[in-house]
Amino acid sequence: MAKEVTSKEENYSLWYNNLVVKADLAENSAVRGCMVIKPYGYAIWEKMQAVLDRMFKQTGHQNAYFPLFIPKSFLSREAEHVEGFAKECAVVTHHRLKANPDGPGVVVDPDARLEEELIVRPTSETIIWNSYKNWIKSYRDLPILCNQWANVVRWEMRTRLFLRTAEFLWQEGHTAHATAAEAMEEAERMVGVYADFARNYMAMPVVVGHKSAHERFAGALDTWCIEAMMQDGKALQAGTSHFLGQNFAKAFDVQFANRDGRLDYVWATSWGVSTRLMGALIMAHGDNNGLVLPPALAPVQVVMVPIYKGEDELSEMLAYMGRIGEELSAAGISFKIDGRDNIRSGFKFAEWELKGVPVRLTIGRRDIEAGVVETARRDTAEKFSLSRDGIAAQVRKLLDDIQSNMYRKALAFRDANTFKVDSWDEFKERVDDGGFMLCHWDGTTETEMKIQEETKATIRCIPVDSYVVKEEGKCIYSGKPSHQRVIFAKSY
C-alpha cells in the first residue's frame, strides 16, 4: 500500500494528520495556520452544509451575508467580547501596495493607511447588531432569524488541520427576539438541531449541556454546547449556541417598541458550527486503514471495483457495473466505478478504504455467472455476497445498517470511557487516561481554574440529556456541597 497510515495506538496525533493528508481532505498552505480544503474534504463539508442548511430553513431561518471586516471600534463596544477576541485578530491597516522603491517586488504604500483599522471577523455579532439596529423598530420586526455561511479568522498560535486553524469556514446564526424567554428557547432549539445533526448524520454521540460561566462565549449569558468523545478519550466541543441576553442590543443601542408601545432592548442568540466538525468526524470513526465515513455524509457511498483479465473483460465489467449504478442512482445511492486500468485491485481497495467509502462492491466473471456481487463494508471490514437481483434495496439496507452501527459503536466506546469519580486522588490518577469524568463540583470558577491548572482537565459541560446525575454530593476539589455532577475531561 502506497500511502501508509501511522497507527493510532502508536501516535494518535500523527494518525489523525496522516488521515487528513493522505485521504486528500486538506493540507497546510503557505499561509501560517490557514488550510487548503481539497476537493474530497470539501465534498464532505458540502454534504454537512446541505443537511444543516435544510435544518436551519425548516426551523424558520434565512441566510444573509454580512461584511468580512469589522471596524476596530465595534469590537470594544461589548467589554467581554473584545477581551475574548482582541488577542487573536488579523488587522487590516492599509489598502494599497506600490512598487518597491529599493528593489524588486511591492511594499505597503504608507500613504494608504486606513483611518480606522479593520478586523477580519473572528465572529460577527458586532457588525450584525450594528445592522440590526436599522432593521428593528417595533415588535412587528421581530423575530429576526438569520444565518450566514462564512469564513472567519482567529489568529491561533498552535494550529491543526480542521481542529484549530487561523481561517476556518462556519455558519453563524444571529437571531433577535422580543423576549428573553423566546431567545432562550431559540438557543436551546439550535443546540438541539446540532445534536440531531451530530447523532443522525455524523453518527457521533454527543452530550448536550451548558458551559460553566468561565467557558462561556465572550459576551454570552448562557452557552449551550454539544460535546463529543474522540477515540483517544479526549473531548471535542462540536457546536455552541449562545443566549446573549441584551448585551449586544445595549452595545449597539438596538431598541424596539413592544406591544405596549414602550421601548425595550432586543434579546439575542448566536450559534455556530464549523469545519472543526470535519476533524470530529475523522477522529470519531477513523481506524488504522483510514477514514470511516457515515453513509449520510459520504460523497461516494458505494465504490465498484472490477476484477478482470484483459480489455474485453474490463469493458464487459464496466457495462455490467454501469447497469448496477443506474439501479443505485434510482434508489438515491451515490456510487463510483473505479475502472482505472493502470492500478492493481489491491491498491484500489486500500485507496477507497483510506477514503472511508462505506460499501465496496467487487465483481468478477464468476460473480456475474453466479448472479452475485462480492460486498465489503468499511465499518466492520466484513465481506459477503449479495445477490445481483434487487441489489439496490440490499445496499440501501446495508448503508442504513452501517449508519446505525457506527453510532452504536461510538456510543458504546463513550459509555465505556465515562466514569464517576468521587475523590481528588482518583481524579488525578485517572485524568491522563482520557474519558469523561462525572464529578461533583462546587460551582465556582476558582475551583474550576485550580483543577485546570493542576491537571489540564476542564469542565466540558453541565449535562442536560446524557449522564445527568442530579444528586447531593461534595466537590471533588473543595469538598463543598454540590447538587449535580458535571463532565470533566481533557479536550481538543
Next chain:
Amino acid sequence: MAKEVTSKEENYSLWYNNLVVKADLAENSAVRGCMVIKPYGYAIWEKMQAVLDRMFKQTGHQNAYFPLFIPKSFLSREAEHVEGFAKECAVVTHHRLKANPDGPGVVVDPDARLEEELIVRPTSETIIWNSYKNWIKSYRDLPILCNQWANVVRWEMRTRLFLRTAEFLWQEGHTAHATAAEAMEEAERMVGVYADFARNYMAMPVVVGHKSAHERFAGALDTWCIEAMMQDGKALQAGTSHFLGQNFAKAFDVQFANRDGRLDYVWATSWGVSTRLMGALIMAHGDNNGLVLPPALAPVQVVMVPIYKGEDELSEMLAYMGRIGEELSAAGISFKIDGRDNIRSGFKFAEWELKGVPVRLTIGRRDIEAGVVETARRDTAEKFSLSRDGIAAQVRKLLDDIQSNMYRKALAFRDANTFKVDSWDEFKERVDDGGFMLCHWDGTTETEMKIQEETKATIRCIPVDSYVVKEEGKCIYSGKPSHQRVIFAKSY
C-alpha cells in the same frame, strides 16, 4: 404606496439604488464599500449559486477551498498580475490588538507585526498555483478542475451595491491542463456555461466575445467574456473566462512529466462570476414598480393574496389557498400566502410587485364561487382569470411564458439599441445615447485608448456569437484596415 421608487427615466442611478434597498436586497454597511446582503437578496444569490454549481459539476468540476490570505510576495511573482491588483489591496499587517494604554478601547499591538504582510485575496490564482505545485507531478494528475465559492476584496474607490463593492462574493474556477489546446477549450466551455446561465436562467441576452488585449485579465493571454446591455444602454460585463497560458505555472514553477516523460509547464484557465450578476439582473429587467424577477431565479414564484371581510372569511381563504399551494408545490412551484391581517391588499400588491414576484393570485369569495383565480403577471402587468381546476399546470405554463417573454423583451431592446457606426463623427454623436456600437477598429491599444480618452467608450468585446460582422472596413478612428467589427459602448 409606502416605498416609492424614483422612475428610471428621471434618474436611472437612483432608480437602481432604490430597487436594491427598497426591495430589501442589500444595503451599505458601516465598512466603506462593503455591503450587507439581506435575506431576500441572498435567496436570489443562492438560486444562482445552485444552478451554476450544478452546471460546473456537470462539466466535471469539483469544489475546494483555498486561503483568504495571500503572502505579499506571491502577488509579485506574475508581473502583470501584481500591476493589475496592487493598487486595490486590503493589507493585513498585525495579528493582535491590546488595551489602549492612553484611554478606552483597543489599539493595534505593535509587537504583533507580521513578518510578511498578507493580502486579502482579490482573486486566487497565486495562492492556488502555489498549491497546485504540490498536486501535479505527471500528466496523470491532469486535468485539475477546481472551483471555489468565496469572498474577495478589491479596494475600489467608487462603490455601488452589487455592481462594484470592496468585498464581493463570487466563484472562481481554476483549472490545470497538459496542453494549450485543452486549456483554451476549457476557457471557451466555461464562457459558454456563463452564456447559457445568463440567457436561460437570468433571461438576459449576452454577447460572447474576446476582450481586447488592453481589457484582458491581469496575467491572461486571452479573456473571454459575456456582455449584457442594461436598460440605460450601458454595457455590463457579467462574466469572464481566461486562458492563462503558462504564466502562473512559470511564476510558481509548476511542471509536469508529459506522456513522453519530458518536463513541461502546466497550462491554466480561470473563470468567475460574482454578486455583480445581482446588479445585472436588477438592471436588465426592473421597471418603475420594482424588480421583475425571471421565474427560474425568483425565490417566490407565486404570491397569493386573499381578498376578504372579517376573520372568518380570512381563515376560509387561507385554507383554500393552502390547498392551491399544495398543488403548486407538487408541481415544483414555490409560493407564499400573504395572510397579514394588518396590511391592506393594495399595499401587499405594491410590495410584491416591488419584490418582483412573477405571478400574483388574488382570491375573493366571488372567485371561489365562480371557480376562478384572479391572476396578474409581473412582467407585462396583465390581469386575467384562470380556472381553479388544474391551476398548477396553468401557472407552470404561465411561468414558462414569463421566462421566455422576459428574454425576448430584453433581446428586442438590445437589438433596437445596437447600431453599425462607420464614421468618427457619428461615433461621437451617438456615444452619449448609449447602446452597442458596431465599429471597425484597427486592432491597436493606442487607438483603443484614444477613443476611450475622448469618449469614455471602451471595446466591450470582439464578438463571436452575436453581431458578428466579418467584413473588410476601415477603423473609425485611424482609418486603417479592419476585418471585423467590434462592440464599443460605455459600461458599468
